[in-house]
Amino acid sequence: MVDSTGLRTVLRVPGVPRLLTAQTFTVFGDTALILTLAVWAGNRTGNSSAASMTIFAFAAGVVLAPAAGGFVARRAPRRMMASANLAAAGVVLSLAAADRGPFWLVYPASMLxxxxxxxxxxVLVGYLRELVPTPLRIPVNAEFQSLHQLLRLMSPVAGVWLLGAGGMAIVVLVVAGSLVLGAALIMLGPDVGVPVEPEPARRGRTGYRLLRSDPGLRGISLLVIAASAAQGFAQTLGFLVIEDSLHRTAGFIAVFVTIQSVAGVVGTRIGAIRRITRPVLLVRIGLLLTGCGYAVLLLPGLYPALTAFVLVGAGLPWIRIGYTSALQQHSTPGTAAGVALAGQSLQSLVQTTFIAAGALLGSYADWRVLATAMVIVLLAAAASSVRVGGRGS
Incomplete structure (x- = not known):
């Protein structure tokens, strides 16, 4: 029997192959720049706080993005995506001024x-909603997440290598060029029209309001909030485990990150993920895998720690694919992009808040307290009776 959700079927959807190629260049730029900019900031100032602040500026930009939801909803998605890419390329080029001029420019540039x-x-979430037939949305989302996981593994290394080889100037040129090429490929894709809602219906229908008012989106968003909170704690937990349990240097975190990223790529290639039709089931399986991973982390020794990050890396993409699919299935053509922006912003806000909370708690409590709290939250969310009804539940 032919698998109607496999890669070959997905690539036959008009426009999807070109979009995947465009996203290769776009996501390469995104994932290469974030870590590279933090490394560059730390090297230039000699201050690790300066590096951390660039990450905070990136998070602030994500949190503020829903403010553009109304503007985005009234634009054709293909042109909006290309314009956003070109705007990002312009911002990247402005970093050349920060390389030789006032350093503080790096923070507003990172946020923009x-x-x-x-x-x-x-906008990509809304674009795919209109471009892809409903039965293929989860498989297509899985392919895009798989690409993201692969580039998350490779491009930060490439970015840091470029920084060492040619300085920030070469990083700026490569990332800006990658974004421009991505924009060009997007414009070659098929166009889809977005119905414009009447002005009275449009008022008050921001992404956040829709997340709150739709029972299905509200329920699945609560599950994703639990995952985002746990992942916020994880930013501190990894270093505490390395120092207090494994008794290794902080640089060992690169091993955990690599293992988690490889597991993420493998996790998105599992055929079962493409045959599940209920987004909430994907999210619950992801929560279960991630919760079990942090439970294994409580066992002493190196091998349980490595196994833990395999499970965590495999589970997180399932949560993202499920949530993206739910955002598409519970939205309309005129609201899909705004709802997706709100969903991304919500995850970033929760995770950033719990990064700070985890860092504070980690200063006073044993790392096992953090890990246990994460296990309880994740497994409770996976088994919860949170109602996720309505379309696509």
């Missing part, structure tokens, strides 16, 4: 870059 990138990612 993340703002434009979030708009492109949010």
């Amino acid at each position: 870059y993340a703002f434009a990138g979030s708009i492109s990612a949010g």
Whole structure:
């Protein structure tokens, strides 16, 4: 029996192959720049706080992106995505001024870059909603997530290598060029029209209001909030485990990140993920895998720690694919991009808040307290009776 949700079927959807190629260049730019910019900031100032602040500026840009939801909803998605890419490329080029001029320019540039990138990612969700037949949305979302996981593994290394080989100037040129090429490929894709809602219906229908008012979106968003909170704690937990349990240097975190990224790529290639038709089931399986991973982390020794991050890396993409699919199935053509922006912003806001909370709690409590709290939250969310009804539940 032929698998109607396999890669060959997905690639036969008009426009999807070109969009995947465009996203290869766009996501390469995104994932290469974030870590590279943080490394560059730390090297230039000699201050790790300066590096951390660039990450915070990126997070702030994502959180603010829903403010553009109304503007985005009234634009054709193909042109909006290309325009966001070109705007991001312009922001990247402005970093050349920060390389030789006032350093503080890097922070507003980082925020604007993340703002434009979030708009492109949010519009992509709405674009795929109109481009892809409903039965193939989860398989297509899985392919895009698989690409993202692969580039998340490779492009930060490429970015740091470029920084060492040619300095920030070469990083700026490569990332800006990648974004421009992505914009050009997007414009070669098929166009889809977005019905414009009447003005009275449009008022008050922001992404956040729709997340709250739709029972299906509200329920699945609560599950994703649990995952985002746990992942916020994870930013501190990894370093605490390395220091207090494994007794290794902080640089060992690169091993955990690599293992988690490889597991993420493999996790998105599992055939079962493409045959599940209920987004909430994908999210619950992802929560279960991630919760079990952090439970294994409580066992002493190196091998349980490595196994833990395999499970975590495999589970997180399932949550993202399920949530993206739910955002598409519970939205309309005129609201899909705005709802996606709000969903991304919500995840970023929760995760950033819990990064700070985890860092504070980690200063006073044993790492096992953090890990246990994460296990409880994740497994409770996976088994919860949170109602996720309505379309696509």
